[in-house]
Amino acid sequence: xxxxxxxxxxxxxxxxxxxxxxxxxxxxxxxxxxxRHGWQTERLLWQREQTPVVAAQLLxxxxxxxxxxxxxxxxxxxxxxxxLVTQTLNELEELxxxxxxxxxxxxxxxxxxxxxxxxxxxxxxxxxWQPAFEQIQFRNTMLLDLRPELDDILxxxxxxxxxxxxxxxxxxxxxxxxxxxxxxxLYQLYAETAARDKxxxxxxEYYLDxxxxxxxxxxxxxxxxxVENEAVAMLLLFHFESWAWYLYGASxxxxxxxxxxxxLQWEALQFxxxxxxxxxxxxxxxxxxxxxxxxxxxxxxxxxFGAQFTPHIGAYDYAPHPLRYRLYVFLRPYxxxxxxxxxxxxxxx
Numbered sequence: 001x002x003x004x005x006x007x008x009x010x011x012x013x014x015x016x017x018x019x020x021x022x023x024x025x026x027x028x029x030x031x032x033x034x035x036r037h038g039w040q041t042e043r044l045l046w047q048r049e050q051t052p053v054v055a056a057q058l059l060x061x062x063x064x065x066x067x068x069x070x071x072x073x074x075x076x077x078x079x080x081x082x083x084l085v086t087q088t089l090n091e092l093e094e095l096x097x098x099x100x101x102x103x104x105x106x107x108x109x110x111x112x113x114x115x116x117x118x119x120x121x122x123x124x125x126x127x128x129w130q131p132a133f134e135q136i137q138f139r140n141t142m143l144l145d146l147r148p149e150l151d152d153i154l155x156x157x158x159x160x161x162x163x164x165x166x167x168x169x170x171x172x173x174x175x176x177x178x179x180x181x182x183x184x185x186l187y188q189l190y191a192e193t194a195a196r197d198k199x200x201x202x203x204x205e206y207y208l209d210x211x212x213x214x215x216x217x218x219x220x221x222x223x224x225x226x227v228e229n230e231a232v233a234m235l236l237l238f239h240f241e242s243w244a245w246y247l248y249g250a251s252x253x254x255x256x257x258x259x260x261x262x263x264l265q266w267e268a269l270q271f272x273x274x275x276x277x278x279x280x281x282x283x284x285x286x287x288x289x290x291x292x293x294x295x296x297x298x299x300x301x302x303x304x305f306g307a308q309f310t311p312h313i314g315a316y317d318y319a320p321h322p323l324r325y326r327l328y329v330f331l332r333p334y335x336x337x338x339x340x341x342x343x344x345x346x347x348x349x
Contacts, residue, residue: 001046001053001087015045015052016076017241022055023073023109024238024245025137029217030072031057033210046091053077054088060099066328069096069104073137079110079120089127097320102328105132107315121313128322132315133329139287139314142299142307144280146244146273153269156306161262168263171227173255175267178222178234180215183208186222186234189250196253200343207248211236223268225251225260233260237268244272245281265305282307 006012009028016022024030031041039059046054056075060067077088096104106129111117125131146153154162178186187204194201201207214220219240225233233251237244246268251261269280282302286293289309293299299309319325 001048001091003044003046003091006043006045012043012045012055012057015055018052019055019076020078021109021243022076022241024214024219024240024243024247025073026055026057026076027217027219027240029213029219031059033213034059036209037206046088053084054091056092058095060101066102066324067100069099069101070136071104071106073107073109075106075108079108080116082119082123085120085123089124089129093127093318093320096318101320103317103319103325105134105136105315105317107132107135107137108313110313112311112313117311117313121316124316127318129316129318132317133332135315137315138284140285140309140311142282142285142302143310144269144282144305144307145278146269146280147278150270150273153306158304158306161304164259164262165266168259171255171258173225173227173232173258173260173263175223175225175263178224180212182224183211183222185231186211186224186236186250189231189234189252190248192252193250200340211248214238221271223264223271225264227255227258227260230254232256232258233264235264235268237271239272239275239277242276242278243281244268244275244277244279246283261301269305280307285309 006015012028016026028043031043035041039061042058042060044056044058045052054075054077056071059070059072062068071092075088075092077084079085092104092106108120110120112121144153148156154165157165184204187207190201190207191204211220211222215222220236220238222234222236224231231252232255233249235249236247238247239245246265249261249264272280282305284295285299285302286295289299290296303309317325
């Protein structure tokens, strides 16, 4: 294989489109965004006879004088080709050593419920890769097949979900694309949801940058649900090639009895289907299908639309210096707890 650094959006996306199921977080826009927020971005492409076979958008940053690497939802390749997988791991391990990385994290979209998944996980561990201490992105997700006709997709939903979609229409819930000028309103909804549901979010400037970047590139569409012209819920629909992703969503307590979230998802999947998407990734599911999992309610909501639970092998870390990495893994929880205390302390003030 021949490795090249890709320096133009056109060439990078042309390569991604020739590879299996390229992820939205491997697009040029994600790398450009992260480069504005403390990371360095390199786009690496391996070819055979001028044909792309592996793509890896590598993010690196320095924390506490330690350089870390991350290939978000990648690398992209045919993970069923074990010879190619082995070559790719050789390349990545050498890259990590030469760059002096504390660890290189990969998070490939390899399903755990196939023959390939356990084989890849076993190979990684045989070579010294470890299940990542920090998963960062959701390990598992919920996928909805958009290939059937809309009537069939609707029929495949739970009856209560079909009822709620129709109820929201009768109760006057409307859904429309939001504009760039309305992104601060979307963030306000998101912040309200985070405060209510007790999850940590970043500063407003970060989210506005994410949303605007992908909107400007034609890779994201914000949808806003309203009741009598009052915003009550929103979602950000991302799309690239034949896939769509529900990466961000929020809702107010106001008018929740009118089921705006059901209407939003119905409109989102229709929008994705009209764009030619065949798979809708509803982004995020429990690590284990148990009611005690914090994402159990999210799982039930997404399952009601007919989405299928899809487990993945998750992220793996390769550490050229294992002792240094183990020390980091030991100390990292304390740093995270301190950061959480500071965050919630600021929210209370």
